[in-house]
């Protein structure tokens with residue numbers, strides 16, 4: 175096969191079984207344009223080192239441009255014998271410019287430094303896409319939070335009613351987690367775009383006087399890697415990317431799980447838009463939160479991609495080993511997954527309608543104002559240990575009577591503690607409770623309005 179990049183020392187060609195196992199074109203072909211960009215840059219480095227004439231360099235750029243056009247139109251394809259994207263593209267380039275010129279391009283580079291570079295470039299581009307899609311979801315949460323600043327809901331811990339909070343406060347909690355993920359991606363970009371492995375060769379660098387700094391600059395990297403072994407053998411940039419995408423999956427799944435719960439009859443907090451929910455093939459009445467369920471399910475897949483990759487990397491000796499070919503499919507899958515999942519989540523969140531009356535009705539239930547009673551007592555000078563006991567006794571009394579805290583009479587309160595004067599009723603409304611939580615980061619409307627502005631600043635920086 176004329177596309178093989180090796181063969182001189184072999185008496186026989188590879189067995190069909192080896193070819194079948196070895197082939198990676200079915201997943202690495204998506205790196206073709208990055209490989210071509212690397213080849214353009216490498217041709218410049220070869221010319222700068224005097225290893226290509228001006229005409230030869232121009233002919234290589236022309237051939238690479240033809241390959242780019244044919245790739246973009248969908249006409250460029252690897253064949254069944256091509257081992258990987260690098261071999262396929264060299265075969266196709268040689269077919270375009272001839273073996274004399276085409277055969278010069280490989281000098282001083284190896285698939286090992288090539289793949290380490292292309293893979294970075296691909297992830298850098300898609301990182302920006304994923305970041306944008308996460309920010310779109312943040313935007314949808316922010317708009318819903320902004321539009322529902324007057325809605326109070328039951329805040330929960332242990333999934334039990336805990337304290338009333340603003341719906342906006344809760345929605346923004348999800349937004350902040352996602353903003354941190356975007357920040358993680360930005361941090362990853364900074365580190366990953368700093369160093370180009372190109373020029374590392376197979377592992378030891380080049381003897382041909384090539385300038386890896388030139389290639390790095392051409393490809394948009396800060397500079398060449400400091401160590402050719404590290405450049406070709408390390409994949410922590412892949413693992414870190416897989417972690418951040420898994421974390422995005424986890425954060426989205428936590429939002430998804432709540433939306434699934436909130437859309438049940440028992441909660442009744444939200445209604446999904448028809449265009450963003452699904453029906454049942456047998457039960458005519460059904461309206462299901464499939465987007466949220468797929469988000470929950472795909473989080474498992476994103477975590478699996480991370481663990482699979484880390485397991486591949488564990489205890490690999492330096493430098494390049496063929497095991498490293500297994501590093502691509504997991505993160506390609508994570509990217510593909512998020513690039514379809516995030517827009518669907520965004521659309522679902524943007525079109526949610528909230529049942530404010532239902533939330534308001536449930537917000538004070540489950541004695542969610544007991545903390546307010548205790549803290550009111552503290553403001554009257556009672557020690558918190560005592561205040562906690564007194565408020566707890568109020569709850570016990572309510573359970574005996576089968577009522578809620580505001581239903582207790584003045585006499586009931588006075589019987590519990592002389593400190594419990596009728597003024598305690600000022601905190602026995604959910605509005606009073608929420609308005610009182612004015613500490614930094616609290617759920618008081620005044621703080622949540624500030625939080626929207628803080629979020630806008632963080633998003634503008636992202």
Ligand code: ARG
Pocket residue numbers: 198202258285286289494496498499500
């Ligand atoms: N296709 C390989 C990969 O994805 C790169 C080729 C390196 N192969 C080699 N035999 N050194 O990692």
